[in-house]
Amino acid sequence: MAVDSSSTVSDAAGDDGGAYPFEPGPFGSCPAAYRRRRKDAPVSTIALPSGDEVLLVTRYDDIREVHTNPDFSRNLRYPGAPRMLATADFGEDPNSLINMDPPEHARLRRIVQGAFTPRAAEKWRPQIRAIAEELLDEVIAAGPPADLRTAFAFPLPMEVICRLLGVPPKDSTLFRGWPETLLSLTGGSAAQERLEAGIAFATYVDELVADHRRAAAARPSPRPDLIDELLNARDEDADQLGAAELTNMVRGLIIAGHETTANAFTRGVLALLRHPQQLAALREHPELLAGAVEEVLRAEIPGHGALLRVAKRDVRLPSGGQVRTGQGVLAPFVAANQDPDRFTEPEAFDIARTDNRHLSFGIGPHYCLGANLARVELQVALEVLVTRLPNLRLAVAEEELSWAAGSRVCGLDALPVTW
Template identity: 75%
Template sequence: MAEVAKSLSGSEGSESGSKGYKGSEGAKGPESGFEGSDGGAYPFPPGELGGCPLAYHRRRTLAPVAPVALPSGDEVLLVTRYDDIREVHAGPHFSRNLRYPGAPRMLAAADFGEDPNSLTNMDPPEHSRLRRIVQGAFTPRAAERWRGEIRAIAEGLLDDVLAAGPPADLRTAFAFPLPVEVICRVVGVPPGDSPLFRVWSDVLLSLTAGAAADRLQAGIEFAAYVDELIADHRCTPRGDLIDDLIAARDEDADRLSEPELANIVRGLIIAGHETTANVISRGVLALLRHPEQPGVLRAKPELLPGAVEEVLRAQIPGHGALLRVAKEDVVLPSGHQVKAGQGVLAPFVAANHDPERFDDPEVFDITRADNKHLSFGIGPHYCLGANLARVELQVAFDVLVDRLPGMELAVPVGELTWSAGSRVCGLNELPVTW
């Protein structure tokens, strides 16, 4: 395997792949020498139409566990096979605690990965304690209760789109405002403030080194905004999730600290809109590029939940993942060894496109069976908002297919542009006509 990698890279003198990792008996070390063939630096350019990076496909075949350089300059292992990715996120051997000296970092400057009060940066049992406090608001039943309200928001947005007439930028007019409005109502944020946190979240999710100062400033402003929001809810409760979290904090301070409370609210605001909005835009594009599929959905609405799962599998906007670090020496299902202390990047998008797990993974098929994608992650950090996001996506596609039966792209597909240098890869605009 390392020989193949070496010949691909053409790098003279790179040793046979062990790079100092001895490995336990029978286990393979990470493939080295692969860097030259794909640049070896994360993030990689997306594939066609913002799709899974080609580098992941090549690595999955030739070097499924191989070094990659992060924007910080630190080197971690990039893992590209479904079973290995599953093991990194769901198995007991990896941690999200990357806050010790010398830990691998995504960015050279501080970012949200270092906040010890964030749900995403905790390991069990601390993580389980915090998650228990908030998860009741995101059960399947709790998410279902929002369906009617979500539909009303979606219908209202489409009323405006139809009234303005074609063409429309569906990203701005529908895909973004829908999840923003929903998360504002669920959490208890004034929807009129959404332009503020749209700007903050764009900056905070950026991966470009030049954005470090902007990121710091956005983080300070966003934290001040949320602190004020919480103070305001303490004075005037509104019966929303922020009130519930404040009650959990104020009635029993051991359950939830003040920084944890603020952190959960910030996390929900950002996680609750950005990904869903991008999945809606990308999903609409996927449907428009397969013009027979919206008609099939209209004729057979019972296919909708499966169609949403296929949109999720094929169209997640994140090409990366939050880093993990090995707590001990581990042999992954592919037989490759990861040494204790090594950082690992195991992107869900690479799992979703693994041909060993999905037949013809590059084919977009709303009737796909056995669609166990990893778009919401897996393991302890499985997406808290998955049930809510599923309801939002089902409503969004249902309403669009029903009310815009003649929808098509208003520009040639090649003219669409994609965001770059961010943790999310989304469409900048989605011009449609009908």
């Protein structure tokens, strides 16, 4: 059915007020506002925390179009561009990969993408398993109950990304606070906290890169870590990475390399604990592991929002909705993953689901660089946990679990378990 955005705005905002971000559903699930709008107003207006009004699209095909059509740009740095926050935000950094369009985006991505191919990710599987086994050894030795989020879910991808980049192990604890602060969407004092966190994070990465550069100058060949590779990287059409580009690349890899993976794993474990028959099936049939991870990624995507795009010219979306030149558009993958026109019974958690073409890693030029590595991490972590703790269960009632609020990432504050 063709729907023009101008005729559906008032109907869409009736239940949710039109203010973003929307309240998550039970257990951090997809906001009900997306479901209502998908049915009644698939292209409708919302107000961002900045006060700017943009269009929200909620159908799978429309979301796919926004992220793949080159007529939608990530360059929001011009005067008057729509902004997620009224204060400074990482969406305004001109040196950040996520804020670039081709060809600049393609140049930087080519330099780093070799470290994240499926083959490169598979090479990490033995190390990831060793890290997971060691972390779980410590959890078991300490005895139940345990906070699986703090003791296992976050340390695992953090250790992996630190080893991949060449970050000293002692520094890994520094990264827990900075990403959480930078991903906040709240106002007031949080704006100053975001600014301070951004400066501290950038200063640390600058010093880290400088240490690598000094060490590289004293060695005949670079160390086998990604920062050294980036320092020596040259693209066939471009010079070496600039200092600001390199700093932003490392910061982005650190944030994306652990925050979303850890939250997806924590949410996935909770989903399995809340669906014991599915957990039992996974234990009995290890061949379901890869599919289980894909269903976790589809149903338990921790990011309820998306990065803004702006239309460079008028675009008519597959649903019939019209986007005018200069309009900002928000196209959240979590809404695409719940579209009943694309997924049978999308609200059901089903590890045996087939044809699971979710969009949790994105699509188009900005498809997640670390998708292959994240898949390996989630597969290994889930396999080790399910195998070694056959009696794993929640240590508190479901209603006692609390969820982080006011962030781009919807994750648990803690996951208390026993066994």
